[in-house]
Amino acid sequence: MAVRIRRTLSSATLLLCGLSLSCPPPGQAAAVGDDTIGSDGYVHVAPNGVVLGVDPYYPTDGNGGYDVGDYTVGLSYDPAARFLTAKAVVTATTTQRLSRFNLDLRGLVVTSVKVNGTPARFTRAKEHELVITPSAVLEADTRFTVEVVYCGRPQPEHVPGRGATGWRTTWSGGVIAAGAPHSASTWFPVNDTSVDKATFHLDATVPAGWSVVSTGVRTSVHNGTHSWSEDVPVAPSTTMVAIDRFTVRESTLADGTAVLDAFGPATSTSLAKSLPAALEFLTGRLGPFPFPATGGVYLADRLAPSPPSQGRPVHGGGADQAALVQALASQWWGNQLSVKMWKDQAMVESFARYLVWLWEEGRGGPAVEQRYQDSLRRVGADAAFWGRKLADPGVGREFSVADKGVLMVHALRKHIGDGPFFTVLRDYPEIAVQLNQGWYDWELYTAAVADKDLSEFHEAWVHGTTLPPAELR
The missing domain is CATH 1.10.390.10 (Neutral Protease Domain 2)
Incomplete structure (x- = not known):
C-alpha cells in the first residue's frame, strides 16, 4: 500500500490562492441507495457484463458515472515560490444519471468548481477525492464539462520501492510530474484509472528562461506560455509535464516521426543519440511507432526506472541504453x-x-x-x-x-x-x-x-x- 504524507496548508498559502479561511460548502448528503451517486472507485466490468469490481490494489483509483473525453489544463508556475495556479476543464459523458460525482486530486486548494458553466458545490474526502455536486442532476449519456480552479504547492506521492512519483522538484529548481501508479492526480483533477483514456491539452506559463515539456506535440510558445496537445487518448499515469531551463532540440526520424528532446541543466546529450537506432529496431519488431511524436526529457536527477510517459519518456542521470529501449518499448507494451x-x-x-x-x-x-x-x-x-x-x-x-x-x-x-x-x-x-x-x-x-x-x-x-x-x- 502506498504510504502518503499528510500535508497541511498554511494561512499564507490560502491567501495566495485568494481564499478566506472558511471551508467550501459541503456536498449534498446522498440518500441511502441513491443510484445517481457516482462511485469513488472505478468499477471494472468484463465484456460479457460480469462486474469485476474495483482495482484490488488501489480501490479508490478512478471514479464511476462518466467517461472523460478530454482534459484541458491551463496553469502558471512560479519556480522560485514553487507555486502553481491552474484551471482544468474536464469534458466527459455521463454513463448514468449523476447528482454527484468525484474527480481525483491529491493535495492543492480548490477555489471553485463549475459544471456546465454553473457553480457547483464541492468538498474533499479521503486522500484524493474531490466530490462535486452539480446544481442540477446530469442525465445519462449526456456530454458535460467540469471547470476546476485550484492552486498550491504540488507534492509527490511516496510509493514503497519506487520512491517519489508524480510532481516533484528537481535539483536545478525545476519540476517533473511523471510515473505510476499516480502522477496526474498530483497536479490536475483527473479520473485516475488507466481504463479511462482521454485527449490532453496543456497551456503552461512560466518565467522567461524557463521551458515546459509535456505529452504530445508542442503547438506554440508565446509570451512565456508553452502549449502542448496530445490527440491520441492517454492514460492519466502516462501523462507528463516537466519545467526547467531546458535546452530543446527538435528533429525528424526517417519515417516522419517528430522528435523533441529536452535536456535539463548539467545533462549529456549522449543517450538521446541512441533513440533513432532504438526506434528503428523496435519498429522492425513491433510495427510503426504508435504516436505522432517522440523524444525524451533528460534530467541530472536519478530516476529509477525511467517513467515511460506516452510518446516522450523521462530519463534521469543514471539511465542507460537499456532504460531508454525499455521506455520506448513500453510505448507499445504499456501505452498503446x-x-x-x-x-x-x-x-x-x-x-x-x-x-x-x-x-x-x-x-x-x-x-x-x-x-x-x-x-x-x-x-x-x-x-x-x-x-x-x-x-x-x-x-x-x-x-x-x-x-x-x-x-x-x-x-x-x-x-x-x-x-x-x-x-x-x-x-x-x-x-x-x-x-x-x-x-x-x-x-x-x-x-x-x-x-x-x-x-x-x-x-x-x-x-x-x-x-x-x-x-x-
Missing part, C-alpha cells in the same frame, strides 16, 4: 496496450524488458537463450524469487516482478516457437489499440495464436509460486 488493473502491470513490463534483451543481443550482447539459462542457474529454486506471482504480485509490488516475467516471456517463446511468439510480440499491442487488457485476455490470445492448450504453462509461470517444471522451462 494498457493494463486493466495494476495487478496486470507485469504483463506489459515483462515484454518491454524482453525487447531490451533482443536489442542487446542484436548489438553484440549475450544471446537471449544464454542469458535466460544463466538467469535460471543464478536464481535456482530460490523460494523468494519464484514465490512472487506474476498475475498478482501484491499491492506495492506490481512493478517488482519483471525480472521473473522476462524469464516467462522467453520460456513462452521456447514453448510455442518463434513464429507464434513473434506474432504475439508484434500483433497483441496492435489489435489492442486504445484497449485495456489483463492477464486473462493475454492468456486467451496466446493460446489462440499458438493453437494449443497453454493452461499448464500459464498456471506454472503466470499463476505459480514455485520453479516451473523442466518441461516448461
Whole structure:
C-alpha cells in the first residue's frame, strides 16, 4: 500500500490562492441507495457484463458515472515560490444519471468548481477525492464539462520501492510530474484509472528562461506560455509535464516521426543519440511507432526506472541504453496496450524488458537463450524469487516482478516457437489499440495464436509460486 504524507496548508498559502479561511460548502448528503451517486472507485466490468469490481490494489483509483473525453489544463508556475495556479476543464459523458460525482486530486486548494458553466458545490474526502455536486442532476449519456480552479504547492506521492512519483522538484529548481501508479492526480483533477483514456491539452506559463515539456506535440510558445496537445487518448499515469531551463532540440526520424528532446541543466546529450537506432529496431519488431511524436526529457536527477510517459519518456542521470529501449518499448507494451488493473502491470513490463534483451543481443550482447539459462542457474529454486506471482504480485509490488516475467516471456517463446511468439510480440499491442487488457485476455490470445492448450504453462509461470517444471522451462 502506498504510504502518503499528510500535508497541511498554511494561512499564507490560502491567501495566495485568494481564499478566506472558511471551508467550501459541503456536498449534498446522498440518500441511502441513491443510484445517481457516482462511485469513488472505478468499477471494472468484463465484456460479457460480469462486474469485476474495483482495482484490488488501489480501490479508490478512478471514479464511476462518466467517461472523460478530454482534459484541458491551463496553469502558471512560479519556480522560485514553487507555486502553481491552474484551471482544468474536464469534458466527459455521463454513463448514468449523476447528482454527484468525484474527480481525483491529491493535495492543492480548490477555489471553485463549475459544471456546465454553473457553480457547483464541492468538498474533499479521503486522500484524493474531490466530490462535486452539480446544481442540477446530469442525465445519462449526456456530454458535460467540469471547470476546476485550484492552486498550491504540488507534492509527490511516496510509493514503497519506487520512491517519489508524480510532481516533484528537481535539483536545478525545476519540476517533473511523471510515473505510476499516480502522477496526474498530483497536479490536475483527473479520473485516475488507466481504463479511462482521454485527449490532453496543456497551456503552461512560466518565467522567461524557463521551458515546459509535456505529452504530445508542442503547438506554440508565446509570451512565456508553452502549449502542448496530445490527440491520441492517454492514460492519466502516462501523462507528463516537466519545467526547467531546458535546452530543446527538435528533429525528424526517417519515417516522419517528430522528435523533441529536452535536456535539463548539467545533462549529456549522449543517450538521446541512441533513440533513432532504438526506434528503428523496435519498429522492425513491433510495427510503426504508435504516436505522432517522440523524444525524451533528460534530467541530472536519478530516476529509477525511467517513467515511460506516452510518446516522450523521462530519463534521469543514471539511465542507460537499456532504460531508454525499455521506455520506448513500453510505448507499445504499456501505452498503446494498457493494463486493466495494476495487478496486470507485469504483463506489459515483462515484454518491454524482453525487447531490451533482443536489442542487446542484436548489438553484440549475450544471446537471449544464454542469458535466460544463466538467469535460471543464478536464481535456482530460490523460494523468494519464484514465490512472487506474476498475475498478482501484491499491492506495492506490481512493478517488482519483471525480472521473473522476462524469464516467462522467453520460456513462452521456447514453448510455442518463434513464429507464434513473434506474432504475439508484434500483433497483441496492435489489435489492442486504445484497449485495456489483463492477464486473462493475454492468456486467451496466446493460446489462440499458438493453437494449443497453454493452461499448464500459464498456471506454472503466470499463476505459480514455485520453479516451473523442466518441461516448461
